[in-house]
Amino acid sequence: MRSSGWRHFALGPMPEGIRHDGQDMIAETTANSAAFDIVLIVHVLLAVVAVIVVAAAYAAAASLGKAAAGVAWPEGAGRFFTPGPDLAGRIVYLVPISGFALVGLSHGEFSLADPFIGVGIALSVVAIAMGEWLVFPATTRLGELLAASSTVPEAPSWRPDLARLRWGVDGMVLAVLIAAVVMVAKP
16 A cells, blocks of 8 residues: 555545554544645535536526427526526536546555556547537527527427437436546545
């Protein structure tokens, strides 16, 4: 085991080199720096916000899915889907960027060669790809559609965008949640 410079949490037997009366409990060692702790908090908050933003897109899409042709768009969906690119959803880009900052601030405790970091990077790429391929284009097109008409169109040509958005959000959230588990477990 590398020298303990960052917080290690363990449920079960203590990691080698950490003593606490032989008890099985959560253990904590001292942190390297306040900067690392701050970036770690920002990293976690960015992941939480990214999940919340795409979950909100999913909820707004669900309300659109119930809309009948010829009636007004649901009010909440009209507020969520606005014309222009989906910038809020792209907060997911900041999660791996802050992760790279954490590796740099770890003073050698972690490296890009660590398997859990490689898995985290791969899952971040998956989440970003799902967003760029499915979620963000769909939210942009739906925003343009809602801005162009105050009522649900007769033709269901916009409904595939709802399906793309839902599948994309499912993929993004799953990738972020698996990455979070891997980051905490550090296998």
